[in-house]
Amino acid sequence: MRMAQELETLLAEKHGLSSGPLSRRLTKGLRRAPRAVKRAADGFVQAQIQMGNPKLMRLMDKAQVESQFQTLRDHLRAIDVADRRKGLVLSLLGSLGFNLIAVAAILVILLVWRGFL
Structure with missing residues (x-):
């Protein structure tokens, strides 16, 4: 068919x-x-x-x-296959960027709390 x-x-x-x-x-x-x-x-x-x-x-x-x-x-x-790929890559990069910012913020808070900053 x-x-x-x-x-x-x-x-x-x-x-x-x-x-x-x-x-x-x-x-x-x-x-x-x-x-x-x-x-x-x-x-x-x-x-x-x-x-x-x-x-x-x-x-x-x-x-x-x-x-x-x-x-x-x-x-x-x-x-649109290309748009799906771009969306997947942008989603991955956004998630990775957010995680890096969160880890940096936690590190700064920890350093301030311990008195190193």
Whole structure:
């Protein structure tokens, strides 16, 4: 199915998830996604399971599956990998800077308390 292949490609590009079943990759990749996107992923996975059974395939709502696919695709396309990396590096540097300032402040307080300053 072309929709599943497109989602697999987007998951590989945006999250680096290129192996394993689609359901597990969606669960991993959409861990921090909004609730609506997670619901769409669950529905899409259920539709993939139903596609394997011809009798259940007739019961599927194709418009709903298409809507869930659009939701997932829009969410995955909106992810900016470079911005995520920058955010991660800035978060790490901010945390490190705060810790250094806290240690320096504690050291100054300790030196003042002991009478060395």
